[in-house]
Amino acid sequence: MGHSERELPDLSVVIPSYNSAEWLPSTLEACATALAATSWTAEILVVDDGSTDGTADLITSMAAGFPVALRVLRQENKGRFLARWAGLQEARAEQVFLLDSRVLMGPGSLAHVEAVMTADPRKTVWNGHCVTDPEAPLVGHFWEVLTHVFWGNYLGAPQPVEFGLETFNQHPKGTGVFIAPRQLLVDACRVAWPTGDAALASDDTKLIRHIAVQIPIRLDPGFLAVYRPRGNVRDFVRHSFGRGTFLVDSFAGTSAGWNAALVGLAAAPVVGLALLAGLVAAQAWTVLGVLAAVAVLGLAAPAALAARRHCPAKGLRAYLAYVPVFAGPYWAGLLRGLAVHGHLLRSTRRNLPVRAEVAA
Missing domain, CATH: 3.90.550.10 (Spore Coat Polysaccharide Biosynthesis Protein SpsA; Chain A)
Structure with missing residues (x-):
């Protein structure tokens, strides 16, 4: 220059x-x-x-x-x-x-x-x-x-x-x-x-x-x-949507475990809604109550683990207050990520770098 x-x-x-x-x-x-x-x-x-x-x-x-x-x-x-x-x-x-x-x-x-x-x-x-x-x-x-x-x-x-x-x-x-x-x-x-x-x-x-x-x-x-x-x-929703997409680009193809996790996260809400509809149709209210309690405990579990790892109290309150707001946009972003970056799932480890050759 x-x-x-x-x-x-x-x-x-x-x-x-x-x-x-x-x-x-x-x-x-x-x-x-x-x-x-x-x-x-x-x-x-x-x-x-x-x-x-x-x-x-x-x-x-x-x-x-x-x-x-x-x-x-x-x-x-x-x-x-x-x-x-x-x-x-x-x-x-x-x-x-x-x-x-x-x-x-x-x-x-x-x-x-x-x-x-x-x-x-x-x-x-x-x-x-x-x-x-x-x-x-x-x-x-x-x-x-x-x-x-x-x-x-x-x-x-x-x-x-x-x-x-x-x-x-x-x-x-x-x-x-x-x-x-x-x-x-x-x-x-x-x-x-x-x-x-x-x-x-x-x-x-x-x-x-x-x-x-x-x-x-x-x-x-x-x-x-x-x-x-x-x-x-509004910005939190937009950020959550983007994070879901970036997750796929960041980890798809790095291992079979990550591939399965990404596909599982995308499929889980659909499977859950189908199960819910079936239980409502069958009027299985007791089972629905148990599953609802399990779902609430599942959402609260990360906060409990984070608290043990010295997460600030404000972070714990924010999670409990906004996880219902986070879930939908993040899942939608994950679906977008699979649509845009799904080709990375075809072969594990293709998204991993290789050590560069260093000249002697």
Whole structure:
């Protein structure tokens, strides 16, 4: 790009953004504060993914007086995967920090990363320890129960850990707070490249899985960030619908067990409704009562398990209040995922990456 090596920043921060103008100023200020605690030079690239809320004008107005080199890239709305890809193409640093537009970095988080990397330069891939904003509305805390169910061993008592493919599903992960070498991210994006509408493709799990095969990923509570969810039911429903679709793209074809689970989740409501209709027709009220009690206990069981794993009380309340709202959109999203990504079910392990050959 015509820049000498000494002019290149140590870190490129890539922030995909869609209609997040209200969040971006505080996100950027927190990021700048965290960067100021390091010795790194940096650039921040905000990718405006077809926003209609004045995001591009906001970033342009902030750039002149901002303490870190800041610029905006504009594209039509294509989803976060392609927004991040656009940012990676413009990033000049060898190390890239992927950051969500609604995340506040802890003031000492990047200094912690720098200290560990200085002591051991091999630790180049970092997944953020991201917690939900305690002040967020109740609906924004819904996912805390599910994360504590699946990743409670870590979340119950967070300690620095490194994981690869073997323990991939045992740890929380995401590209909302993620640091890795630029070339590794570019290669992972190419492996996980969407085959259809990029907005319906996983923008994190497949990409991170490829990286986990190549190099251990460090999950460290010292790399702390606070996620601020959108706090209304309409956005929660839309998010749940999307999560159902992304689940299929993320895990279909990775194992026979996951294939069976995805098909089973899709079929369960249909089977349940057929059984209900049959029992009502047979006037089997006692059996219906027992099944209703079992269903209620089944829905409450994740909350009980999450509570044992130190899930915050607000997360437990959010789950119990909104799981009836969540179930329908998530199932519908799962059906859409099977329609769009169902071809991945045809062969187990076809959705898994292969370790790249390293030149001697």
